[in-house]
Amino acid sequence: MNSNTPDIPEHGGDVIFSVNGTSSDLEELSNGSLDYSNLLASLRKRTIVSDEVVEPGTLNVLSAKYESLDYDTCENHLLLDEERKKGTRCLIKKNLQRWLVFLLIGVCTALIACAIDISIEQLSEIKYATLSKCVDKFIVEGKLYIPYFMYVCFNIVPVFIGASLVAFVEPIAAGSGIPQVKCYLNGVKVPQVVRIKTLVVKSVGVVLSVVGGLAGGKEGPMIHSGAVVAAGISQGKSTTFNVDFSIFKHFREDHEKRDFVSGGAAAGVSAAFGAPVGGVLFSLEEGTSFWNQSLTWRTFFASVISTFTLNVVLSTYHGVPGNLNYPGLLNLGQFEKFSYQIYELPFFILLGSFGGLLGALWNFLNYKLSVWRIRYIRNKWLKVTEACLIAAITATAGFLMMFLIDDCKPLGQDPTKFPTQMYCGDGEYNVLASIWFQTPEASVRSLFHDPPNTHNALSLSVFVVVYFLLSCATFGLACSIGLFIPTLLTGAAWGRLVAVGLLQLFPNATALVHPGKYALIGAAAQLGGVVRMTISLTVIIMETTGNISFALPLILTLIAAKWTGDFFNEGIYDTHIQLNGVPLLPWEPPPFVHNVYASEVMSHPVVTLRTIDKVGHIVELLHLTTYNGFPVVDPPVRDEHGRPTYGRLRGLILRSQLIVILQRRLFNETCDSWENVSSSIFRDEYPRYPTIDEVFISNEDKMYTVDLRPFMNPSPYSVLHSTSLSRMFRLFRALGLRHLPIVNDSNEVVGMVTRKDLARYRVCRHQGKMYVDELLISKEL
């Protein structure tokens, strides 16, 4: 996915101190006499990372390339010094800055959302107005192929540009971005995901894709945009533009950044759907291990500011400044208060289950298609071609439907802007043209709000089938586009179809069987069946439709959809995350792992450093291994038999810290002034530390020593080797750890557990029985 990131496992570890062996590798290493090729070979052999070529598309492999974010604060001496010196005032200042950043996140996310929205609206209007006019002009001349050809062109050209941007400039900007944001919030460092470049490609890409008529929406990309905005603002610098504003320097660490990103994602949801509460819930549901009240509060603030800014800008744009009636970009319109009777509820549950079934089918088809894409569409040009092809098919399908299905309604009933007459009589318009000649979002609105009898059963049925397949083919293309809208559209269409059927059966029930009501239920069911988000989705739909009195039917529908869908497969986001082999940690440890112990899970033996170690040794280790965290230990003593023991755990130091130490030459022998050494030396380099190859260390330097104690985390969370997997999992998940050293009874480091070691254990169901499977970790994925 990204060639800049080296394929390094978090930690595997190799023998430095062999307990049973006779030779002490440690001594050899410190004497510089070790045969490195041997050590390297043994490292390779002992690591759990498999070199086998993995069949693409399997769900049971983790990729070795993803690392963890570090949510645990490194409370080293430098930090304590800093705290002691700066005191209360600094604390208050930092807190105020945090609020300021959240304010900016809210404002900027909303502005970007507005820009995307307005661009889409303007461009689409031009496109569909032209098309509509053309159809009616050329149909008289019998040259219907001309508007068809134009339609295809109008689709292909923007899609071509958008797909090329994604494929050649920033592949991570493909898709909705929600899976990536979800991974990031879960604590996985997804490369490039919060870069400015990604934001630009994503924003431009989503405008082009939606204008290109693809069956997709702008909501997912907006959430992703919010996340990038948050990461960008909070860091006060951009690597893409090579600018450092030297502000917010305190926030340059994984912990703070992840907090801001969760605020950004919430602001994105809030802007996309006008759902500030739903946004907060989305962030919490996807990301936060530990519910932190002040963070929640700030996230909420960002969401509210985002909605507010959007309101102000859009109301001004639409010529009614100050009238705050633009709750969100996905404006599903004002719903009248639907009434419902208690005996309708079982029926809603049934519809929910049906949505779950359809959603599971959609997920299955999309999964198969994605596997096929992974196997065969590997070339960038192929990806672009595929996107253009789908765009052409979309145009063709739409055109064929208008052409073949004879569904005319008198003018003045439908809210479409460009009524197309086609083969209809004078004073009538083609209903299918009105659905196709607008953005998918506007179509959803039509299906929710059009009066009864606007759509007939045949056109709805065909539309459901066509759009179901189109949206399935679209998701996973190399385009920045989300799936909320097409899924809602499919669901709304079959929901309306159900209403049409019901009205056929019970012609007197017009008061109760409102097509808009069933369209809403259908849309919720379909969306619930595909994405399987739970409480946040409910709140988002409630906020989007502005309809609280209808909460109960919605909730029941969504629960039914989720349960039915979960019976067959996982949500679409989770499927894609698994396809990428991301080591996402689930909410709870898998069952039946109480009797799996740390000693079985951990990577061992471990590469350790001593509290005061030689520069040469450190450099060699950094060159030789690819691990990101090293336990710092006391020099091991020899036991009564003269064999070296393990080293006693003293702390934990990160690769990035070591590199900064080497780069700044903070050696015991050379560094005179420790005055300027503070925590900020690490923040200055964050997040892209140099590699060890970029640090020049002379041969003389290698004889010096470094005291790691002021820099290391002096009390990392560690557990005994007899700790069960479930206990480690809970510790890891609740505290957002990256490395968990495993110690023996004498507090000597015997192993190391990282995210991938825990994510490897996953529950599988087979023939009705659940068991725990150990996934493979592959470098190839």
Added chain:
Amino acid sequence: MNSNTPDIPEHGGDVIFSVNGTSSDLEELSNGSLDYSNLLASLRKRTIVSDEVVEPGTLNVLSAKYESLDYDTCENHLLLDEERKKGTRCLIKKNLQRWLVFLLIGVCTALIACAIDISIEQLSEIKYATLSKCVDKFIVEGKLYIPYFMYVCFNIVPVFIGASLVAFVEPIAAGSGIPQVKCYLNGVKVPQVVRIKTLVVKSVGVVLSVVGGLAGGKEGPMIHSGAVVAAGISQGKSTTFNVDFSIFKHFREDHEKRDFVSGGAAAGVSAAFGAPVGGVLFSLEEGTSFWNQSLTWRTFFASVISTFTLNVVLSTYHGVPGNLNYPGLLNLGQFEKFSYQIYELPFFILLGSFGGLLGALWNFLNYKLSVWRIRYIRNKWLKVTEACLIAAITATAGFLMMFLIDDCKPLGQDPTKFPTQMYCGDGEYNVLASIWFQTPEASVRSLFHDPPNTHNALSLSVFVVVYFLLSCATFGLACSIGLFIPTLLTGAAWGRLVAVGLLQLFPNATALVHPGKYALIGAAAQLGGVVRMTISLTVIIMETTGNISFALPLILTLIAAKWTGDFFNEGIYDTHIQLNGVPLLPWEPPPFVHNVYASEVMSHPVVTLRTIDKVGHIVELLHLTTYNGFPVVDPPVRDEHGRPTYGRLRGLILRSQLIVILQRRLFNETCDSWENVSSSIFRDEYPRYPTIDEVFISNEDKMYTVDLRPFMNPSPYSVLHSTSLSRMFRLFRALGLRHLPIVNDSNEVVGMVTRKDLARYRVCRHQGKMYVDELLISKEL
């Protein structure tokens, strides 16, 4: 508060193995030759629990009587055995049972809520109909003292019964119950809080208090009821009624019970306010350390079921079965869509700040009053008398207002059921009588929905002052009554007053200055200023008013109210929690404690047990100490100087487990059949284990030994003595721990940290500087 609970600290610990001393107490203990009175004296002396008499009402003391719930699962060998034997089927069964329990919780909570609501409605109707008739009858005869006397009686009699119930039967049922539920969800074992007896007293008490005309509402008690229902149902047995249904035995542990209680609290909120989403957020905000998706999902389910059941029952009761328009008990009526302009927002923020100010004042007054009550109203009869007095004052204040303020309006405008004429002309009614002669909830509804000009400025002003003081005096009485409604009422009144003032200033702004809109803003501001809950309160108000388009003004108002209030003091629930000295753990560790280390915080030396220990030793320890958790260690060896070292940590065993072991005589020498020994032996006794005095151990028994290894938690989370307070705090909070053993470098137990050791560190502000204060722990509180 409760005499059944012994005043035992979680753990303090005393010397068993003296490192520097010359004598080994251990040996003496095992030989039964130790001078216990000496040991006891040293225990007393070394504990951090202070025996000083604490001035009542101070906020800086923790009570020694509160213990922690055990949220961490004890993964001992018995549990592993059980898991291995039962496998997948058991897991699925347990999961289904969980859903069933949540279903039952939702249904039962709603039914109880309905019963309370209908009782209040019926009784109030009789009361106020009689009063209204009486006033109009006797005013003609000039004998106004008769209805006044009746009013006082109608208030005093129910309040007398209600207060007596609370004072003599179950004191924990006093107040709203929200602080207690909050503590329980935070992980504090509040004695009696989830007992059936408490539920009965609370339910009957709240009906009597509200009917008695006190300035209070039924919402808080309903939330508490939900929590009790959850605890009761999930355990499948009741100690109060001495019934054991032998169902749901698997859920008899703190971890599961707390999960169910959080569902119950959510169902309670949902029933009280018709706010299922708000209910879930309430539970999460108050309770859950770790956001667990499946728990959230189940909680949501219980909330929805609760709303639904309530809907069905109430719609049937009101004669419109199947019409699901009774969203919650706090029915604030349907709001029309208030429109607002962008320039109104700063004004809303101003109103929010004003609400924050008033709320802070309310909290301050209530705090002072509570301290006075703690000091002087200690006798039960005094408490009942005080409640009756306040009831009489309420009646007097109401009557005086109707009598003195001449506010008449033509009939047919106000929705009151019993218009009282009093001194008004024919065809008119007394507005103040209409406010006072109904439940406070109905008054809130009036203030929100009455047309403009219904209330004049004078009556509103007097009402605000009177009700502000009355509600302040009422909260903290020995009555089951909450503060949501009176706070909303005060706020709605001054909000409406603001609207009246605005209309005076801008007579042309009638379209914008809707009194109901300002009443809503005022109510939100006042409530936010008093309780300071954040996101859950916003959602509750949004759901209660059914008004999403008005979300932004509400959110801004609430934020302003919270910030303003927080500048002066804490929320009222937190103040009461602090007054009770409950060791509630805040969300984050206090700042500036990175350099406070475990060795300073921990209780030490520790009382430990050996993996195989003598029965006599165990019995003596249990008699001698009051600690609830004992580290299990290897027999300590002597170091080179012949001094015994600390024991190496092998596990952790609870007092309750030891007592069950002794009671069942699971001794190495006597127990032949280990077949019947399973995890269930501990669950059978949960939650009220016998005391050590209730277990008979003969002298012969004392010579036997017990192997603690199968029973103990074999890998408790433990940290090094050099770990900082903030790291311990995070570990403790995120995982819901009860005991945290502190070990040295050789994994030998040197201390123990419990909830109170962490809760003792609290941030204080003094002259603009923040510093960390160490609270006292007192047995006296």
